[in-house]
Amino acid sequence: DAGVTQSPTHLIKTRGQQVTLRCSPKSGHDTVSWYQQALGQGPQFIFQYYEEEERQRGNFPDRFSGHQFPNYSSELNVNALLLGDSALYLCASSLGQGRTTEAFFGQGTRLTVV
Amino acid sequence: QKEVEQDPGPLSVPEGAIVSLNCTYSNSAFQYFMWYRQYSRKGPELLMYTYSSGNKEDGRFTAQVDKSSKYISLFIRDSQPSDSATYLCAMDYNQGGKLIFGQGTELSVKP
Numbered sequence: 001d002a003g004v005t006q007s008p009t010h011l012i013k014t015r016g017q018q019v020t021l022r023c024s025p026k027s028g029h030d031t032v033s034w035y036q037q038a039l040g041q042g043p044q045f046i047f048q049y050y051e052e053e054e055r056q057r058g059n060f061p062d063r064f065s066g067h068q069f070p071n072y073s074s075e076l077n078v079n080a081l082l083l084g085d086s087a088l089y090l091c092a093s094s095l096g097q098g099r100t101t102e103a104f105f106g107q108g109t110r111l112t113v114v
Numbered sequence: 115q116k117e118v119e120q121d122p123g124p125l126s127v128p129e130g131a132i133v134s135l136n137c138t139y140s141n142s143a144f145q146y147f148m149w150y151r152q153y154s155r156k157g158p159e160l161l162m163y164t165y166s167s168g169n170k171e172d173g174r175f176t177a178q179v180d181k182s183s184k185y186i187s188l189f190i191r192d193s194q195p196s197d198s199a200t201y202l203c204a205m206d207y208n209q210g211g212k213l214i215f216g217q218g219t220e221l222s223v224k225p
Contacts, residue, residue, distance in 0.1 A: 004157070033211055040122065042202050042215030043158065056212050090157055092213075100206045100213055101146055105157035 002027060004093050004106035012112045013081050021076045021109045025093030032074040033103065034066060035090040043090055049074050050097045078111075086113045117141050120203055120216030129225050133190040137203035137216045140184065144205040144214075147179050149188045152200045152218065161188070161201075193223045 005024045013019050025032050031050045035043035045058035049068035063079045072093075078085055088110050094103040120137045127133055135149075146165055150158035164170045167181045176189040190197055203216040 031211065033213075035213075035215075040217070042118075042120070042204075042217050043213070044215070045212045048211045050211075056210065058212065094211070097211055100211055101148060101160070101163040103160070103211075103213070105150075105159070107155070107157040110155075 004029075004091055004104050006089075006091050006106040006109050008109060009107070010110045010112075012114060015081055015083060015113055017081050018077065018079045019081060019111060021078075021089050021091075021111070023074045023076070023091030023093075023106060025072050025074070025091075026104050029093035029095050029104070030072050031094045031097055031099075032068060032072065033092045033094075034074070034076045035092065036060070037088040037090055037108070039087070046076070048097070055097055081113045083113050086111060115140060116217075117214050118203060118205055118216040121219055122217050124220040124222060126222045126224060127193055129193060129195060129223055131193050131223070133193050133197070133221060133223075135188040135190075135201050135203075135219050135221070137186050138184055139186070139205060139214075141205075141207075142181070142184065143207050145208060146206040147177070147186050148204040148206070148213070149175075149177055150202040150204060150215075151197075152202060154199075158202055193221075195223050195225050198222050 033048040034046040037043040047057040088108040092103040148163040152158045200218040204213040
């Protein structure tokens, strides 16, 4: 049973560019949440998608946007990249909008902005 | 002030030691308390969760929640080198899907 898979694993982008990160949830899961983890920090909640809609959002600017597809996979898009966007981006999936205690994390996409 | 505070360490202990990891929080509305383990270059892995106050034990791991003091702990008995990782506490109000994490404590268990 495949867990949460994220792609790509590593990415280097130039300041001002746009990036798209992808996440496939664990089999049977329908809810995807995205987190940003800066070096030496804990993950910070970006937003959550359920039934193809953004349901909750953390304190992140509109440059961060997302999408969920009918097969429950999700994308995170970041526009106008800043150096401070360099971080590990984590995707977590769960069954149902709640069930935080049953969320599984992928191993993340490490984004470096130069 | 951050909602969840966690000593970043690093914490270094000899194999077999008892490890105590702690978090404090400011929001009394938190109901669900979780501990994650994160190995280098990996995503967080859920170790244990506790609802409201009390203790929970799973093998060598014990989680404690003291809501009156807004303080949670994770104890690791008979620590092993394989326990070397970053330990993250996380909290949620109502399983609404938004986890609030501490900074993480880096633990190193020396053989």
